[in-house]
Amino acid sequence: MEDYEIAADILGKLRAKKGSIKGLCLAPRVKNKKKVYALVCETLKMYPILTNLLDRTDFSAREPRVARDLAAVLTHDLLFAKRGILCGGWMKSTMTRHRTVLRAALLALARERRVEGLPSDPDNAPGAVARAVLKHLDSGNQDVPLPRYVRVNTLRTTVAKAVKEFQRTKIVRKGVETQTVWKYGGAIDDWKSMAPDTFYQDLHLPELLVFPPSTDFHLDTQYKSGSIVLQDKASCFPAFILAPPTGAHCIDGCAAPGNKTSHLCAKLRNQGYITAFDLDARRLETLKKMTTRAGCRVIDAVHGSFLETDPARFPQVTHILLDPSCSGSGIVARLDALVDTQLAENLDEATAAANDPDRLVKLAEFQQQCVMHAMKFPSVQFVSYSTCSIHAQENEQVVAAILAAQNDFELAPRDRVLPTWPHRGDEGHGLSAEDANKVVRAAPDDGTNGFFVALFVRKGIDVDVPPTAVKEGKPKNRAERRAMAAWRVEPVGSVGDAMEVDDEEVDVERELMRVPSVSKAPAKQSHVPTAGSSAPAAPAVGGIAGASRKKKIKRKHKHLPIVTKKTV
């Protein structure tokens, strides 16, 4: 194996957490240990930039023969090593063909991020440009293009209280506290016109506050206590659009790390039930910590594949949120995440071959499978499908394939799906203009990451009437009793008992009415969507809060087998 191939292999192992840099570079099979070690370290330093350049230039699609990690190490030397690529043959000739376009992409990245201190002749000094980009990111300028969004966790506080608290809070930028406190500017519809030192309420999602790009929340007391959650605006769309009524039984099929699960729980006001599946145990641990901190009481975190669940075991589930693995090609802030955490936890998810055509085909198949599986749940009424991808192949095309493959569900009308959000789906790609208008896209120009959401509704359901939870009947026979018991028993990792719970339950829309009294916010109607919002809560039918109900159920069914590992 060439040194480059060995270095790429080590990079892959590091990402998979299969060893340390030193351990892997000192292995007997590595002949040029020093050289390979240097190559791996240098590539790692530049890794966020390298993956960004490969994505921008659609490299994997153009050169499928060059695997992702190999492309990263080769691009490193192509652009940044004094002596360029130190091998001959197909690797060098392939990479050299892309030199110009990769350099141009680097410059585009620097300009897009408004990097200062670029060399006078940036076209010919890619190393200096890359160092300036890294310095820019290191100094906390990661998210210059996008505002910072704060979702008020209505399980812990209210929008009005959070606003009031921020008005007393000193502004922190890049880890440095200033002497000024935040001003509140009311609702905003053009994020590009934000005034300095001012935060706003989002026009589309009332529980969202919008802050300037460089705001740092890591020292913030509301953040530390779980009263606010840092979550991109578009990532809040799925739970907001799904809008389950209190008492509803929900599934989050691909849940970890759990931002959408905790948002869903807030929508339920901790009344109802959420089964949150994820295949990845480590990410599921993050979900448990995150949702515990957020005060969620009705989530069962289940380690297992959503695709292997038996729908018959979930007779009361009416709402399913699906945010399956995707290419992550919409995440513009990915660069920051990588720099923050080096080879971060969700590196695979976020950076793996965002444009690799084979991978896109597989992802689209998986995404479609997930939604089709969700539609098999006997009482399900609404299924939200989302990705943080910009590819029609994972978005409109998946939706079109699902519409063609079954007859029970259709797209919910625009009135139910963020009606005032202007950016809708792309026509073509199998979707009619009418259907494209029913789905939502988001992009950096909207002030968010690239995102896509569709809401499927069972035909015949009146979408204007918020559904109530399915009535919890008595099991009719032994099989049904077993099925219900299996569903209800406390799965491994249930967070129900372990957390401090703030019992205050909050109606966001009611609270919004109070916001204007905090400052000169506009009238509530202007920023509370009429449809697609969290509808007034329907009475919880059988909606006993999770923890106490689970105890009762456990006693009632103590003769039945307790599921202690995977419940799927």
Ligand SMILES: C[S@@+](CC[C@H](N)C(=O)[O-])C[C@H]1O[C@@H](n2cnc3c(N)ncnc32)[C@H](O)[C@@H]1O
């Ligand atoms: C895009 S992420 C979900 C992000 C999450 N919804 C959030 O907002 O925090 C996709 C998740 O799906 C999980 N996943 C992939 N295949 C799965 C399957 N068959 N069943 C359950 N989870 C799966 C991955 O482990 C990953 O955590």
